[in-house]
Amino acid sequence: MELTPAEENYLKGIYGLEASGISPISTNELADLMQTKPASVTDMLKKLARKGMISYVRYQGVHITSAGKKKALEITRRRKLWEVFLVEKLRLHWDELAGLSDALEHISSPLLIQRMDEFLGYPKFDPFGDPIPNEYGEISSKPRVPVLELKIEQSAKIIAVSDNSSSFLKYLDKAGLFIGAKVLVLDKVDFDGSMELLVENKKRLFISKEVAANILTLPF
Amino acid sequence: MELTPAEENYLKGIYGLEASGISPISTNELADLMQTKPASVTDMLKKLARKGMISYVRYQGVHITSAGKKKALEITRRRKLWEVFLVEKLRLHWDELAGLSDALEHISSPLLIQRMDEFLGYPKFDPFGDPIPNEYGEISSKPRVPVLELKIEQSAKIIAVSDNSSSFLKYLDKAGLFIGAKVLVLDKVDFDGSMELLVENKKRLFISKEVAANILTLPF
DNA sequence: AGTATTTTTTAGCCATGACTAAATATATTT
DNA sequence: AAATATATTTAGTCATGGCTAAAAAATACT
CATH class of the missing domain: 2.30.30.90 (Ferrous iron transport protein A (FeoA))
Incomplete structure (x- = not known):
């Protein structure tokens, strides 16, 4: 199921909140995170639920589905590979990445990502030290x-x-x-x-x- | 003046037609090129005219302005640098580029493009042999x-x-x-x-x- | 329990960029 | 010059992703 960039951003946000232990996620929390209004969040939750990315019951908050989790990890993988590229190859600085990776992470091309991974030497961590999910969404983690x-x-x-x-x-x-x-x-x-x-x-x-x-x- | 991706695509199209000698450009020609309907073209021409990219008189067709030309060359430069990257660094194939460069060419970041140019060794031609405009929009051309x-x-x-x-x-x-x-x-x-x-x-x-x-x- | 407060949803509106159908301007033909 | 044909524009609609204001549901309080 294809997602729009806006849908992908919400899904990343939901995945992040859920991963940090907040569950179920409230409309207000999500609105806060996404810098938008609760009413807009409600609209988007309906779309993501229709696409099977989240389970959403009115007034009961959001849970991510396994399909949603997989998609969120895919987006994260794209973003982090681009970040490695920008820092290691183009010598960009930590604090210059945000805007660019926001744009680049939405380009959906398995071929591109596979080649980029290869080109970068299969990096395991992004420039901030966070693990990069592999193509199956698996994360290799060390104690921190x-x-x-x-x-x-x-x-x-x-x-x-x-x-x-x-x-x-x-x-x-x-x-x-x-x-x-x-x-x-x-x-x-x-x-x-x-x-x-x-x-x-x-x-x-x-x-x-x-x-x-x-x-x-x-x-x- | 910032353009949306759709506006950038139209501008590229207009620049291309005008460069190939078609001038003024008719609404129908542009609709044909952009795979869209004449009515949609009319809407877009108003937007591009308001942003100073083209001069447009109802029923009289379109001319690109110098600002529009400059912008079109900038977009072209972005696209072609990405194409060089995709072919030379990621070993993509000629016919795998189109979809990706369509997406990448709209990422507007002077820093990114400058660094990419440097990383690629200041290439003068894209993988199809077409000249890449430099940062001032100048094109170095050879007889062909x-x-x-x-x-x-x-x-x-x-x-x-x-x-x-x-x-x-x-x-x-x-x-x-x-x-x-x-x-x-x-x-x-x-x-x-x-x-x-x-x-x-x-x-x-x-x-x-x-x-x-x-x-x-x-x-x- | 019943009222008040907070949270969430609905309803209606805006801009973008498409579309169709209808109206209008330009070009061509007779 | 008038009639016809073609090109172009306007008007109104749709989906996406926002917004505000108002309604409804859930939660908190006395």
């Missing part, structure tokens, strides 16, 4: 520990960020933090949860609790 | 002689095709003809205009007048 949960003296490698907002990404860049960077916890301040890190064995850096919670690592 | 106009014993290199239809491209592929191939005219049949060629110094090939007219060469 927020910097905030690391102990003093513990070392880890940054493997992902859990906030893709432009302001956060710009901050990380300026602070010298990136996917793959090694960090060592020098100090934790109990009072406010802030931390002092040693980045790449050379640079000392203070970060707030909020920042520490959004940087995900693989501990050594 | 249809195979049909070559004389017996004359050698030339295939540099372009003037018909991008899937059926023609598949035929060329099957016949072993491609951009860059060397051809030598062995014989010309006056009666029907058909020709016999020697391709790449090894393979003999008979082609019809229609085919010969649509293969463009740079004679040695």
Whole structure:
């Protein structure tokens, strides 16, 4: 079943909310997420339900179906492969991706995606460290520990960020933090949860609790 | 002035007709080209005129403005750069490009296009041998002689095709003809205009007048 | 339980880009 | 020059994806 770009965007949103444990999803939550009005959401839910992507009962909220889940993973795969391309091949910057991947992820061509995957060397993670679903929608995942949960003296490698907002990404860049960077916890301040890190064995850096919670690592 | 994808497609069509000498362009011609109805064309012409892309007088047909020309060249540039990418990097085939470039050419991002140009090594021609406008809309062109106009014993290199239809491209592929191939005219049949060629110094090939007219060469 | 509040849906409208059918302008023919 | 034919435009309709305002359902409160 073919979806319009708008339908695909809603489906991504529904999948994301459901994956983060919110279930059933309310019309208002979805309206909030999609930056639109509840009345528009109701319209769209009817369309997605008619196409078998969600199960939707009036006033009872939304659940994604397995067909919907599969489609959402397909869209996510397209988006993330494009993101890898934009960063690795075109040398775009973290915070320059959003608008472009929003457009590119809706181009539906199995051939294109298969070739792109091959061209990129079958990447397993996007530039933010999130896993890329394979062509069957399977996700290979590693344990991810927020910097905030690391102990003093513990070392880890940054493997992902859990906030893709432009302001956060710009901050990380300026602070010298990136996917793959090694960090060592020098100090934790109990009072406010802030931390002092040693980045790449050379640079000392203070970060707030909020920042520490959004940087995900693989501990050594 | 931002154009919708539909407006961009019409503008490309208008530019193409005008470049091929048809001027002013009639509503019917455009409807024919765009595979739509004259009434829809009239609607669209009003929109494009309001946006300064064309000059349009009721019942008098269409002329493209310099702003429209510039925009059309920009869209063409985007398309052709994507086509180079799809063929050179993703190893797609001539006849697999159409649908994809139709979608990709509407993604408007100067940064993306600039980086893509750089990544591809500033290509001057698309996979069909047509020149790619530079960022100022300038086109570098070479003389192009249809195979049909070559004389017996004359050698030339295939540099372009003037018909991008899937059926023609598949035929060329099957016949072993491609951009860059060397051809030598062995014989010309006056009666029907058909020709016999020697391709790449090894393979003999008979082609019809229609085919010969649509293969463009740079004679040695 | 009965009222008040919040959430959700319905109803009706807007713009885009298509369409058909009817009206009008231009071209051609006699 | 008038009649006919062709081309083009207008008017009204449809689907998509938004919106607002009003109605209806679910939830919360006294």
